[in-house]
Amino acid sequence: MNTTSKRLRIEEDEPITKPFNWSQFIRLLSYIKPYQKYFLYSFLLMILATLYNLAGPYLIRLVIDIDIPKRNIHGLFYKASFYVVLTLLYVLSLRIRTIFMTKLGNNVVSDIRMHLFTHLQKLSLNFFDNRPAGKIMVRVMNDVDSLSELLSNSILNVLIDTLSLSFIIIIMLSIDVKLSLVAFFVLPFLIVVIMFLKNSIRVRWQDVRKKSSTLNAYIHESIQGMKITQAFVREETNLQIFKELNTIFKNTWMKAIRVNNLFWPTIDFTGTLSTVLIFLFGVWMMKRGYTTLGTVIAFSNYMGMFWQPINNISNFYNQLLVAMASTERIFEILDIQPDVKDSSHAYDLPPIKGEIRFENVSFSYEEEKPVLKDVTFTIKPGETIALVGETGAGKTTIISLLARFYDPQRGRILIDGHDIRNVTLKSLRKQMGIMLQDTFIFSGTVADNIRYAKPDATMDEVIKAAKTVNAHEFIMKMENGYDTEVNERGSRLSIGQRQLIAFARALLADPKILILDEATSAVDTQTEVLIQEAIEKLTKGRTSIIIAHRLSTIRNADRIFVIHNGQIVEEGNHQQLLEKRGFYYNLYTSQFKYFEK
Known part of the structure; x- marks a missing residue:
């Protein structure tokens, strides 16, 4: 350019051409x-x-x-x-x-x-x-x-x-x-x-x-x-x-x-x-x-x-x-009104078990460019679901709609039978732990960043979360341990270290629904083994939705949803989908198998 x-x-820039008012x-x-x-x-x-x-x-x-x-x-x-x-x-x-x-x-x-x-x-x-x-x-x-x-x-x-x-x-x-x-x-x-x-x-x-x-x-x-x-x-x-x-x-x-x-x-x-x-x-x-x-x-x-x-x-x-x-x-x-906000009759979402249901959900960021088309599925409480598909298929959009960062144009999303449009945003997101693909580290200390989702957490809780995701060891090697300043966007940390801290942040929130968007995409193989152990502990008893390119994460999921052109084209566990020799099989043979250990 x-x-x-x-x-x-x-x-x-936004033009403002109104007369003096x-x-x-x-x-x-x-x-x-x-x-x-x-x-x-x-x-x-x-x-x-x-x-x-x-x-x-x-x-x-x-x-x-x-x-x-x-x-x-x-x-x-x-x-x-x-x-x-x-x-x-x-x-x-x-x-x-x-x-x-x-x-x-x-x-x-x-x-x-x-x-x-x-x-x-x-x-x-x-x-x-x-x-x-x-x-x-x-x-x-x-x-x-x-x-x-x-x-x-x-x-x-x-x-x-x-x-x-x-x-x-x-x-x-x-x-x-x-x-x-x-x-x-x-x-x-x-x-x-x-x-x-x-x-x-x-x-x-x-x-x-x-x-x-x-x-x-x-x-x-x-x-x-x-x-x-x-x-x-x-x-x-x-x-x-x-x-x-x-x-x-x-x-x-x-x-x-x-x-x-x-x-x-x-x-x-x-x-x-x-x-x-x-x-x-x-x-x-x-x-x-x-x-x-x-x-x-x-x-x-x-x-x-x-x-x-x-x-x-x-x-x-x-x-x-x-x-x-x-x-x-x-x-x-x-004067700009949020597209997503609490309705006048919104109520607090009560403590949930974690059942998630999408009913004929369609969504597009731009008109005439649909990202999701009549998506329907149900996730049982405590179930771990992996979303796979090519870039732009709609995986991240599904979890963005679940967290109500956006609202679908058609269809509805329910958690434990509650339409999420009818509950308050705060009560909805309080029961979710979200780690997005773009790991964001705020200026402040390591402890501040882990504690971000739970400001009143004790230092013992912070350390426990860090140990669970195997971040404690590298944190303690820093000059001031958990009190080390990490600078804006965590510029002094490696990509893997930033992801480990963000993972501890999600864990500390103790969510009923856990969302991991390619959480291990930039972690080396050795570190991923440790994180995988933490994921297994973390997902136990929680409803989990994971977007990942690593075979280990996908293989251990209860079910895998294969997303293609905004629709779920296949569903099943790793072995079942391989036996179908369809979209997942082609995706596996072209990409996932190279990560197999």
Whole structure:
């Protein structure tokens, strides 16, 4: 695959083309409700701070127009002292308000991230099959983080700034109506510019989020596949792909910033023009005795205060557009409903014996591409069943449906007579032990990984499980034994060691139904003999379904189901199927017999 086609494939992301939706903003605000006391305290403090601040220019006007002409030193001293006290109160109010709003913002961001992560864990595997992990990580981390400033400061500030504007307008009109109209003359120009820029800003920041998601997805994929990259000497090619994606992200960011930064020159120009008009008309009015110097200076100060809230409100709208681009992406995930979930009448599956029955089950991952076709079989409690067949025949799909990772399109699956769609997922999977083909080891210690299915297991239980699957010996040879850190995905362990640990994890769960998906596929022959002994102990008294390519596992099964083109074409034990000289016989002669000892 050439660089261009690879880049285009990676760049694909979930398009979000909805118009700005205020209902989503209201939905975002609902996360503030549990912390509304912080918001209320901060709002009251900011009202006080605004009143302290607005009193300053009025005091200056009185000093210039009354105290200075009359040389009233006492009046000047009292007003100056009062001004200092107001300033200290203003600073103190801002400080306390910052503490409250920081707590609110951090708590809300944490809640949103928790809500998003909790929801992700409920989504069906189909969701993760179709989305790179890197793009999901961007939603949980970057997009949620981008809301922090909006929630910590901007929402409260815009309320206070709106209130400040109202106070300033009332004060200015009460002092001088004509001079107020001159000061507000340039406002329509600013409003037109804001309306012109708003859609462009939102679209460009949405594009930035998409490109960031794409870049993170490629980085995640590259790190996960580093061994393959180095093995096939793909470093230069991958570097070129990364360079292109990084350049696209940089250029997209710069386009967004350029539109973003049009706000500030516009506001600065409008504010400067307004101040110039105030002084020009103010001087003209002073010459004719219509106003005083103190009034003109007070107006100049109030206009400085007036443009600050305008600046802040414009900045808020700017931040809102940026944050809503992330909010839309967060809620897009939260609005996805899992394909597999508990029904409204779901009940807990009672302790089971382990009878499994498939009744005319059909399933496909994609329409018009059936994987299973009217599959019907019954497994008795305590029976060990082996599933064999060529790659893609539907073996793994059968166990995925049994664990309800997916639901069949037709038919039903029963355990001890209970339709698994009618029981809760938790109670169903709690009674299963599953070891999948893709052995996953989490970062942490060896003991943590074995204990993953049973967090409250004692160390004695952990060691017992490890000894049963013959993992204890190699674990004890590690520097810290069971407390040895194994790194992400168990990178310091061999494939066989990872499988042994995963096998101990399944054993520790003490399941009634055991599922092993090619659990011994990467274990050497000597280790497999030891594991086979553990499997025989583990499967005793349990219903077991095993997918394996090793003859020893298949030969010891009570029954073997031969899967071909999504159907069970043969059924019986090893000897019976060989005597039929059918699919199993052909599969055995072409593959299994070479593993015979």
